[in-house]
Amino acid sequence: MGVKPYYGPDFGLLLSQDPEIAQVLLDELDRERGGIQLIASENFTSPAVLAALGSTLTNKYAEGYPGRRYYGGCEVVDRAERLAIERACALFGAEHANVQPHSGASANLAAYAALLKPGDTMLAMALPHGGHLTHGSKVNFSGKWFDVVSYGVRRDTELIDYDEVRDLALRHGPKVIVCGATAYPRLIDYQVFRGIADEVGAWLLADAAHPIGLMAGGAIPSAVPYADVVTLTTHKTLRGPRGGAILCTGELAGRIDRAVFPFVQGGPLMHVVAAKAVAFAEAMRPGFAGYAQRVIANARALTEALTREGMRAVSGGTDTHLALIDLRELGVSGAEAERRCAAAGITLNRNAVPYDPEPAAIASGIRVGTPCVTTQGMGLQDLEEIGTLVSRAVRSPGSSAEVRERVAALLAIHRPYLSEY
DSSP states (O other), X not given: OOOOOOOOTTHHHHHHHOHHHHHHHHHHXXXXXXXXXXXXXXXXXXXXXXXXXXXXXXXXXXXXXXXXXXXXXXXXHHHHHHHHHHHHHHHHTOSEEEOOOSSHHHHHHXXXXXXXXXXXXXXXXXXGGTOOGXXXXXXXXXXXXXXXXXXXXXXXXXXXXHHHHHHHHHHHXXXXXXXXXXXOOSOOOHHHXXXXXXXXXXXXXXXXXXXXXXXXXXXXXXXXXXXXXEEEESSSTTOOOSOEEEEEXXXXXXXXXXXXXXXXXXXXXXXXXXXXXXXXXXXXXXXXXXXXXXXXXXXXXXXXXXXXTTOEEGGGSOSSSEEEEEOGGGTOOHXXXXXXXXXXXXXXXXXXXXXXXXXXXXXXXXXXXXXXXHHTTOOHHHHHHHHHHHHHHHHOGGGHHHXXXXXXHHHHHSOTTSSOO
16 A cells, blocks of 8 residues: 555545635645755645644634733633743743744844834845845835845855944944844854944844754754844744744843734734644754754755856855855856756746846846755755756756656655655
8 A cells, every 4th residue: 555645634625625726735735746846945844733734723813922812712722822932942942932923024023123113223134145125125114114234245255244244333333233144055153243232232133034943953053042032934944834933032022022912913823833833842853953964964965066067156155054056157047047947847946146237036046955855855965966957957958858857756766745754
């Protein structure tokens, strides 16, 4: 008897009552299982996380916090949220955790609301250099509501210039310094940022949405001992449900909680909160540390393979789960590379490189990440082959059928949702 794919709870009922949406679920499962997923901000949750997401906890409105709700009947969901809070604090060694933010952007909005007033100055990494929209982009609330001073990376090394960060902090006197990125492949020195924040009397906010799972697994240094506030997502390297959370010092606990509710959000998504609790528990198991280490090892193997294929890695490599690849020497835009890879069964995203002459919609680079393929059980040799396949797809769009065959061969061995991990 073969192993059946996991479709989620009560799929048969959904299939009979709403075949159109059921087909969407089936098609998405086929998409995830039918290609190599290299999106750095994605992962495959466990069936246990999916079970919590598809539970009756979605029915409960629970404005407020455990023991302090604005609705009756919350005694059961209170237990789920308390478990999530306790597990988050234990996992990261944090004094306080708020597990209600719907996303990383919501977590950042709440953190800013707790620490800043409109018009205050914040110092954060520029979006074109690897920062996030919520770090001060002019099209985002952060850039519209606050006076944002941006730092970037050096042209020669493509690494954060900590001297520039200090000079900007001394010159502008920010109330909050944000460290963290979505497309920066190297470790961030949180201790240096802590020193700069202390020197200018600023709060230090670490946006650890991307590397938080690597921190949980002990594969890279944690931001928690250094930052006043750490915002995170639970769906990237942490391998949980789509959502956000905030860790902070005991001193800021009340301000953070009031900023999440009632300032930013109303009722939390209790099925997602329960799924976060499941993910935190999974990350505390011994096997997760090995997973986090393999994510980084695989990212390095992939980056080195791409480099051997003549595809330049920004900053010369990676220390984390992702790499940024500059395609200008190949004469292929990031957008075109994304399309060519998609045709070959490889999913990744175009991404600006530092000092990129192209607009973001076109971009000169691609971003690749290894959380998904590592969850699938792929190892160093697999990632070396994937590097060759990415290069072949980008350089020779006519080879997409051949690349797809090799992709299918890899996935025949490593396919998600055929067994638990």
